[in-house]
Amino acid sequence: MLNLTNVDLSLPQMMRAIVLIEPNESIRLSETTLPVPECSENELLVKVEYVGLNPVDAILSKSGFCQWQYPHILGLDAVGIVVKAQKGVYPNVGDRVMWHASMSEQGALSEYTKVPNFAVSVVPDEVDAMTAAALPCAGMTALISLEKLRVTAGETILIEGGAGSVGQFAIQFAKQRGVDVFTTASKRNHKLLKQLGADVVFDYHDPKLCEKIRRELGPQGFDAVLDSVGGESTIRNIELMRFCGRIACLRPLPYFEQDLLDRKGPTISIVSLGGAWLDNSLCAQQKMGFMSKVMLDSVAKGEIQTPDLQLVEFTADHIGDALNRQIGGSFTGKQIVKVSD
Incomplete structure (x- = not known):
């Protein structure tokens, strides 16, 4: 005071x-x-x-x-x-x-x-x-997203756009919960995100991004995704999730093919601060x-x-x-x- x-x-x-x-x-x-x-x-x-x-x-x-x-x-x-x-x-x-x-x-x-x-x-x-x-907007968005995703120790999460303010906070709060953090960013930010605690960082410009994620993660898929990008990235991220995985979306939702929803059965949350x-x-x-x-x-x-x-x-x-x-x-x-x- x-x-x-x-x-x-x-x-x-x-x-x-x-x-x-x-x-x-x-x-x-x-x-x-x-x-x-x-x-x-x-x-x-x-x-x-x-x-x-x-x-x-x-x-x-x-x-x-x-x-x-x-x-x-x-x-x-x-x-x-x-x-x-x-x-x-x-x-x-x-x-x-x-x-x-x-x-x-x-x-x-x-x-x-x-x-x-x-x-x-x-x-x-x-x-x-x-x-x-x-702190307020970015930090609270990260906290609310993780709360909606209900991530717990030992689970895996993909945090899209890890170098953004929401992404940087989410990486740190997720690691506090004992979660294995995968994230995407341009190459110039990989070192920063590793320092913040990210376990694996992918180059979002990489044309073989999905292939490299599956190779690193294995066949099981992510338990949770924090999707800050929207559009086609949201569809791709649901494909990368395990069956009945959870995704928190910060952007408007795209159109989903019914086949995708039937195969993955995702829990989709909207984050609206x-x-x-x-x-x-x-x-x-x-x-x-x-x-x-x-x-x-x-x-x-x-x-x-x-x-x-x-x-x-x-x-x-x-x-x-x-x-x-x-x-x-x-x-x-x-x-x-x-x-x-």
């Missing part, structure tokens, strides 16, 4: 924000000035320090979202200092908090934002603010808060490491460029916007 004397409680009426005026393919953003949000009884006013960028931010910048009002403030993952809270509401003024915001509400790429008090986790002193901003908010599930939102604490504790103890962090300036042009990099391919780190000191 920070000393309250270090927190500026003379709050301004207006703030800088980076907004999407309308969805567009090139992700053109604008800087504007907006009123500092007014909070209800269970909401905290937070001075934003860092915002973590995710692929979903870039995808929705292009397509828009049905519940958004424009101009829309982007940014789902954030860390900041509580500067205003109703008496008796926890966390307290001066606490540093981390959260994953509702997809349907205004985001966190602004100097101040409001967030429900039950949706935040207090950041321990052992974890710096920039590192904490890298935003669904906790979109379905107004207070239980799911509170569970996300618990997962945030698990991640923070793991980082504080040195049990989990984050992807390489890359700082992004708090300007419309720099953030637009960063979002394009998120979905441009071959990106392995985590981009973090520094909003304020």
Whole structure:
């Protein structure tokens, strides 16, 4: 917890924000000035320090979202200092908090934002603010995927796209559970993923990928697959699973031939982090808060490491460029916007 004397409680009426005026393919953003949000009884006013960028931010910048009002403030993952809270509401003024915001509400790429008090986790002193901003979306997606897959010690899992942020977290959390981890990545990232604990890493560009996986794995097939790619890769991954194997999908499902489903009998799970908010599930939102604490504790103890962090300036042009990099391919780190000191 920070000393309250270090927190500026003379709050301004207006703030800088980076907004999407309308969805567009090139992700053109604008800087504007907006009123500092007014909070209800269970909401905290937070001075934003860092915002973590995710692929979903870039995808929705292009397509828009049905519940958004424009101009829309982007940014789902954030860390900041509580500067205003109703008496008796926890966390307290001066606490540093981390959260994953509702997809349907205004985001966190602004100097101040409001967030429900039950949706935040207090950041321990052992974890710096920039590192904490890298955790929510990718880390919780990895944890929820592994929970849906119910992987246990001695089982095998294929983690597609292991060099992405979700993949890097999933490899580490899966190894904590004693699972044998197979993953795919470009050759330049194989050493990194081995260091994170992956047992076998395959080159996803390899035209003989399936043949090499079967040779390494044997005839039994994977117990579980974390599929972050979608499309034809999902069909291929089900072919590589054992009968009644489990697959957690982060992307929209392709069309499945009935023969494939009959032969493999897969258990298919959809991972939707935003669904906790979109379905107004207070239980799911509170569970996300618990997962945030698990991640923070793991980082504080040195049990989990984050992807390489890359700082992004708090300007419309720099953030637009960063979002394009998120979905441009071959990106392995985590981009973090520094909003304020």
